[in-house]
Amino acid sequence: MKRYLVIFLLTLPFTGCETEEVPLYNSPDYISFAIRQQDTVVLSFFLLGNLSEYDYPVVVRYTGVPVVEPRPFAVSVVNESTTMPGDKVSLPPALAFQPMQMLDTFYVKLVNFAELQTTSKMVTIALQENSHFFLGDKNYRVLHLVVNDNVAKPDWWNARVENYFLGAYSDKKFRKLMEIVHPDLSNTSESWIRAWALEFKIYLAQMAEADTPVTEDDGSLMSVTVRM
């Protein structure tokens, strides 16, 4: 018995010499939008700077092992849930995910038209499966865009802005301000608002002097409160 025990103990160390292959990660490749389907994106041509057309950036996410070659992916407009006229929305003819990246961006071209001032239109785009990509998380496969040219009183146009810079709010005044001054609404500090108001004040005075005064809808002269 003792002899068998010795033999067993002698053979034990040799088990450490066994080699085992480590399996490599080999997941399928998935693609998805960076924005959740439920998070509908609202775009106003007016608030974007009174634009006639706009290239909306859509971010797509890749899940898988990065590869060195660009790989095509497919997106389409979902006609059933799109109310935007076909000639007012377009996608790039070919899309390819950049190599060695986990995020990429493509652009949906949207064209402004008169009806958008009074109504909003929906654009729905969806990712398509192809030979390179499976579809990723089901909540991130479809993107809804609500597009309009609406104007509304922004949060920053508060009582202080009324008193010191731009005066009482009206949709017409806001549209005119955007048209003439082209303000960058991403920075609404008082210094910037004052600068917009000064430029707008000069414009209004020049229009009045040229006998082409700018008026509000009720016929009164459009004015701002900034001092100069």
Place this chain on the structure above:
Amino acid sequence: MKKLAIPSVLFLLFAWACYEDKGNYDYNDIMVNKITIRYPVYSVSVYLGDPVVFTPTLTYANKEQADTNIYTWEYHFNYLGLVCTERNMNKVFEEVLPGRSYDGIVIATDTTTGAKYTQNIGFTYRSPYVVGYLLLANEGGKSKLHLLRELNGNWSKVEDLYRVTNNAELGTNPTGMDINRRGRKEVRVMQDGPEGAIVLSGDSYQRVCTYGEEFLGGTLPAGFKPKAFSGGGNVAAMLGENGTIYTKTFSGVYASELFAPVPCVYGTTPLDVQYLLMDAGYMYSPYVYDRNTSSFYLLYGASYYYAGTFSPIRPPEGWSDPVVPPPNDLSDYEIVAARVKPSDSYDVTIVAMLKKRASGELFVYTISHGGSGSPAARASTLTLDAFTAASSVDANTMYHFLQTRPYFFFTGGSAPSKLYCYDLRTKSAWEFKDYGSRILAMESNYTNDNALCVALENGEVYVEDIQESTFISGEGKVIFNASLPGKVVDIDYKDY
């Protein structure tokens, strides 16, 4: 036993009378070593980093008993406590605030009698570069700041102040300097070199920002070359060499907002500003003179609500003087020089040298304005007097109006080394001094207007006594004289 008790007590009582009192009932004067503690100056100013020195001299009431070794000494100061127990104090304080007054008391205790003798003293630490005449000079194309300063009656100069404080070059091609007495209390240096116009801290002379960084967008408007700056209560203005003027408004805190890159207009007429006037540290609103409309304007800054309003200064109600022109229509005149003389935050007198376009005659014009501080306030009085020393001046003459006194200085036309003084009350001028070298710049200490700093082309700088007594005596008195490298471009007086 009881029989013995009473006789014993009685015996002791009688025996008490035999006790010899060896006490001292003489009156000794504890003030026998009385002293009076004196110092040359009881409240001294000291530059940061320098020692506070108090060296007393003692006056003895009883000279026969004078002994300086019988006293212990204590120097106590507010905020600091007991700081010295030597008779002569010589101590550098690290944890003190510049500008704060440290009041104290020195106590000498007579160790033989316990009597205490006291004297009140105090000291104030000053930043070494805060007060004095600041001179901007061009030295071989380089911008240099020099300081002439006075402390406890002693004058000294600090050359190349920016290098002293920053160990670096300030910049190149200096053109002018302004001091923003409101807000950040800063020194503003304008230069044509690539460094551009920059803002320095008024205490440390560290660089705060560039003029461009004070604009929205972070750069100066295209083609704008700063010429002058003014900071008021709720408004600041920057004037360019081309006459354009930019403003910013702020609710009391200068650095909270940025300049709008929109050139100011009146109605639709672009302003072509020749003068931006605001020299004292107490005015709320700057004034400007606009060549396009030939008008003086108030740039309102007394309240945030109206801040930034340009209001033409209108003549008094019903003004119809055929000789004295209204300040909102000076089209018959050129403005040769102008300065504002504030009497408080609202009320000012603008003094201007006018040249009649048709005849070339020179006039001293004054506008009294202010009162309510309203943007619509009219001038209260206007005067126009012939300048009686017109023969002494030409187009290159420099003028310096004193802010608090009825005089102004001017340089000679054909004799630019000569300095004249003009009395606005008597309307007469006299030659103050001939320096023998062209006068490049001058500035007075505007808070008192009793000294005038004059910089000459030969590098000499004089601080002249211009007190009334000096005028009366007719003998000039130089307070300080120094030689400085480079050619002085501008002088400002710093009082904080």
